[in-house]
Amino acid sequence: MKPIKHLLPIFLSCCFLFLGCGSESNSSDESGSTKEVVLGKITLDNAWARPGSQQGKSAAYLRISNGTASTDTLLSFSSEAAEKIELHESIEHDDGTISMQPAGQQVIPSGEKLRLQPGGLHLMLINLKRDIAVGDSLKLSLKFARVGTITATTPVQIQN
Structure with a gap:
């Protein structure tokens, strides 16, 4: 049980790093492929x-x-x-x-x-x-x- 406790912080750090990179990548894709909503005329x-x-x-x-x-x-x-x-x-x-x-x-x-x-x-x-x-x-x-x-x-x- 003790070895799993030591791996948990490493595992969580990797997850946050992965999620952060994924979210940054998605937002730049969205800004390049979608237009701002224009209301009115x-x-x-x-x-x-x-x-x-x-x-x-x-x-x-x-x-x-x-x-x-x-x-x-x-x-x-x-x-x-x-x-x-x-x-x-x-x-x-x-x-x-x-x-x-x-x-x-x-x-x-x-x-x-x-x-x-x-x-x-x-x-x-x-x-x-x-x-x-x-x-x-x-x-x-x-x-x-x-x-x-x-x-x-x-x-x-x-x-x-």
Whole structure:
């Protein structure tokens, strides 16, 4: 009976070591293979685009509201009306001039809004496939890292 008493602590130590390794391994497998649950939804509103000519450029604006329980990232954009869309940011320089530069992917925290508006972030529609005039509409598709692609019908209008 005495030899078993000496083996019991060794046996229990091995069990804890084995369970600890197994649990660590499982948690890393889970994080790589499952996505965080996203409750709620991302909504697009106040969308509008400027008129533009075929082969030319236009700009589109909208508000993105993250009503999910998770941070999400705006990855890319597309439209049947343009060959290419880029997210740009207007920059005012010290001398009063304004220029645009590409803006990177935008992270939108849970419960926050991202506003694409004149003088700030906006979508540049490049090489329009057709004329877009006041009264027309176009579809904009925005792809997010977590919720996937959301499409909005966007009226073409002059800024109010």
